[in-house]
Each structure stands twice: as structure tokens, then as C-alpha cells.
Amino acid sequence: MPYKGTENFSHKQSERLGVLVTNLGTPDAPTTPALRRYLGEFLWDPRVVEVPRPIWWLVLHGIILRIRPKRSAEAYASVWDKDGSPLLIHTANQAEGIRKALQARYGNDVVVGFAMRYGNPSIPRVLDEMQEQGVRKLLVLPLYPQYSASTTASTFDAIAGDFTKRRWLPDFRFVSHYHDFPPYIEAMAKHIESHWAEHGRKQKLILSYHGVPLKYLQRGDPYHCECHKTSRLLAERLALKPEEYMTTFQSRFGREEWLQPYTDETLKSLPGKGVKSIDVFCPGFSSDCLETIEEINEENREYFMEAGGEGFAYIPCLNATQGHIDALVQLVEDNLQGWAAPESRPEVLEQRAALASERKQATWPGRDDL
Ligand SMILES: C=CC1=C(C)c2cc3[nH]c(cc4nc(cc5[nH]c(cc1n2)c(C)c5CCC(=O)O)C(CCC(=O)O)=C4C)c(C)c3C=C
Ligand SMILES: [Fe+2]
Numbered sequence: 409m410p411y412k413g414t415e416n417f418s419h420k421q422s423e424r425l426g427v428l429v430t431n432l433g434t435p436d437a438p439t440t441p442a443l444r445r446y447l448g449e450f451l452w453d454p455r456v457v458e459v460p461r462p463i464w465w466l467v468l469h470g471i472i473l474r475i476r477p478k479r480s481a482e483a484y485a486s487v488w489d490k491d492g493s494p495l496l497i498h499t500a501n502q503a504e505g506i507r508k509a510l511q512a513r514y515g516n517d518v519v520v521g522f523a524m525r526y527g528n529p530s531i532p533r534v535l536d537e538m539q540e541q542g543v544r545k546l547l548v549l550p551l552y553p554q555y556s557a558s559t560t561a562s563t564f565d566a567i568a569g570d571f572t573k574r575r576w577l578p579d580f581r582f583v584s585h586y587h588d589f590p591p592y593i594e595a596m597a598k599h600i601e602s603h604w605a606e607h608g609r610k611q612k613l614i615l616s617y618h619g620v621p622l623k624y625l626q627r628g629d630p631y632h633c634e635c636h637k638t639s640r641l642l643a644e645r646l647a648l649k650p651e652e653y654m655t656t657f658q659s660r661f662g663r664e665e666w667l668q669p670y671t672d673e674t675l676k677s678l679p680g681k682g683v684k685s686i687d688v689f690c691p692g693f694s695s696d697c698l699e700t701i702e703e704i705n706e707e708n709r710e711y712f713m714e715a716g717g718e719g720f721a722y723i724p725c726l727n728a729t730q731g732h733i734d735a736l737v738q739l740v741e742d743n744l745q746g747w748a749a750p751e752s753r754p755e756v757l758e759q760r761a762a763l764a765s766e767r768k769q770a771t772w773p774g775r776d777d778l
């Protein structure tokens with residue numbers, strides 16, 4: 409099988425640096441067939457569901473993909489924006505914010521793109537585009553602050569899987585987490601403080617993260633610990649006492665035990681324990697999506713209020729706020745050390761020109777553009 413090539417490669421093309429921002433992915437439309445395709449790809453990933461393949465194939469195709477797509481499509485329809493899925497819109501805006509900041513500093517030698525692990529725009533398609541644009545050094549930033557094999561490693565698998573089909577691989581760097589990166593903590597703290605300044609502060613701050621099956625923690629996944637560390641650093645920065653905040657886990661799937669305490673059960677029980685008003689923020693979600701808009705701000709709000717709660721405020725995710733973009737740009741720049749050179753540094757431009765002319769003098773049989 410021929411590897412994906414760079415047949416129209418030209419030595420005249422300048423070498424560019426690529427930053428690929430990724431997120432989980434979302435269906436193409438809030439419809440049952442689109443959900444069947446999306447869930448079929450997502451839930452078949454062995455990083456997501458660690459169940460022996462033959463058994464899981466039967467359960468997935470025999471039960472789940474017959475029932476869940478319709479139910480999920482209805483939930484997605486309730487959050488769908490005129491421009492599409494919220495997750496897709498926010499991710500596109502984040503990539504655009506990062507692009508503007510990096511190109512202002514480094515010029516057009518930096519290319520920024522975004523891709524989704526499942527669905528569109530797919531990782532292989534965006535990597536093709538980046539290669540065509542001359543990207544020879546690639547930094548991948550999955551927008552998962554906390555490492556989990558089910559998300560971060562799965563993204564790595566998709567990149568590595570694409571690379572197995574490519575002839576000429578770029579230099580490659582990968583951000584595997586940033587759960588304790590000070591600018592990320594600071595961006596969240598300022599975001600929460602400005603929400604409090606505008607809307608007032610409730611009795612308790614609930615920090616709700618997407619869950620994973622408990623067995624993933626028992627098998628060594630650091631996700632649970634990283635969520636708790638993010639919460640602790642955020643609480644320290646906000647000067648919260650232990651009784652003023654809590655870490656919980658949402659979005660349970662299936663019957664097995666997931667990370668506890670569960671967000672829904674916690675919210676149902678808090679009013680009975682005297683906690684009548686809460687702020688809820690989701691530090692692990694870099695963008696608002698189905699899981700925050702519908703599950704937290706609708707479903708869980710209802711659980712809390714029906715259980716006797718008197719005040720519920722949902723604090724939106726960082727999305728494409730300037731504070732978030734600034735933090736992500738710092739994260740990218742830290743990871744570009746030695747790769748990116750501001751256009752304003754003449755010695756770098758001179759070095760590059762010298763290298764380019766050296767390269768032109770080199771011989772490479774079969775290439776006529778040397
Ligand atoms: C089946 C197991 C699942 C694991 C493990 C899991 C981990 C995980 N997921 C996110 C982030 C997101 N998940 C989202 C949706 C979603 N997640 C699952 C299942 C698992 N997730 C399903 C089936 C779905 C689809 C929705 C549904 O049918 O209920 C989303 C939202 C996507 C969107 O389009 O809005 C995000 C984001 C993390 C961070 C994580 C592990 C740490
Ligand atoms: Fe999920």
C-alpha cells in the first residue's frame with residue numbers, strides 16, 4: 409500500500425509550524441442517523457469502552473445503537489445553535505483566537521487548525537491540510553486539561569494511526585495535560601470571580617467533571633487525581649474553605665460504577681443537608697457542550713431545585729473568552745520552545761535564509777526543483 413505522499417512538495421515551499429487544537433467531537437446534525445454514526449465511532453473506541461470486543465460489539469450494535477441515538481438526538485436538538493453544535497462552534501472560535509495571537513507574534517510561519525477525535529473535521533483531513541500548507545513541525549493540543557486514557561490517549565492513537573499511513577512525518581509534540589498549569593487555573597479563577605461580581609455568590613461551589621468508570625482509576629488512569637488537583641488549586645486561588653466547594657463527577661454511562669461522588673446524586677442530596685444555593689462550574693470542559701448545557705444547566709438544575717434548592721447558578725465554561733485564549737496561547741508557547749521564532753528576530757531570519765540556500769544546493773535525485 410503506498411503511503412500518503414507529498415508528491416507536489418516543492419523546496420520553494422517554506423517550512424511552517426502547525427498547532428492542531430483538538431476536542432472530542434460532536435454529531436454532524438441533531439438527528440438519529442447522525443447520532444448513530446457519531447456514537448458508533450465514539451463508543452467503538454477501545455480507549456473509551458474497555459470491554460472485550462466481541463461482547464461489546466454485540467451490546468453496542470444489538471442494544472445501544474438501537475436505542476440511544478434517538479434519545480441523544482433529542483437532547484442535542486435542545487442545545488443546537490443556528491451555526492451548529494456548541495462544542496464545534498466554541499472549538500473553532502478557540503482555534504481562531506489562538507491563531508490570531510500566534511500569527512501576531514510569529515507571522516504566517518505558524519498555522520493553527522482544529523480537528524475532532526470523532527466526527528468532523530476529522531484528524532486525518534486536517535493533518536492533510538496542514539501538510540499541504542507546509543507544516544513540518546506539529547504541536548497537538550487536545551483541549552482536555554486532565555489526562556485520561558479515554559480522551560487524551562485516544563487522541564494520541566488517532567494521530568499516531570494517521571502517521572502510520574504517511575510517508576513524511578513532521579517533528580511532533582503533544583500536550584498530554586495542563587490540569588495544574590498556572591495560567592489555566594488563573595483564567596478559571598478570574599472567570600468565576602467575575603461571575604460572582606455580577607451575579608453574587610452562592611453557598612457552595614460545585615466543580616463537576618465528566619466521569620469515567622471506577623475501574624479506569626483502579627487500573628492506573630491519573631484522571632481522578634488530576635481533577636482533584638485542579639479543584640484544590642482553583643479553591644486555593646479563590647481562597648475557598650473546604651466546606652465551600654466540592655468535586656463531583658457527571659455523565660455516567662452504563663451500569664457499572666463510575667467515579668464518585670456523582671453530580672446528580674450530590675445535587676439531589678445537598679438541600680436536605682442545608683445547602684440551599686449552589687454555583688456549578690465544569691473545569692474539565694474547555695467548551696460548553698451537551699454535557700454542560702443540557703445535563704448540568706437543565707437536568708441537574710431541576711434535580712437540585714426539586715429537592716428543595718433555592719438558588720442554582722451555572723457558570724459557563726471558559727469557551728473562547730480572552731482569559732482562556734491567553735492561557736492556551738501561553739501553554740502553546742511553552743510547548744513551542746526552540747521551534748517558534750518571532751519574525752522580529754533578525755538572526756533567526758538570517759539563519760533560515762542561509763539554510764534555504766544550502767538546501768537549494770543539495771542534490772536529491774528525482775527532484776527537479778532543487
Ligand atoms: C461510554 C463512556 C464514556 C467515557 C469513558 C467518556 C469519557 C469522557 N467524555 C468526555 C467529554 C465529553 N463527552 C461527551 C459526550 C458523551 N460522552 C459519552 C460517553 C463517555 N464519555 C457519550 C455517550 C456522549 C454523547 C452524548 C450522549 O449520548 O449522552 C461530550 C459532549 C460532546 C458534544 O457533542 O457536546 C464531551 C465534551 C471526557 C472529558 C471524558 C473523560 C475524561
Ligand atoms: Fe463523554
Ligand SMILES: [Fe+2]
Pocket residue numbers: 659698699703
Ligand atoms: Fe450526558
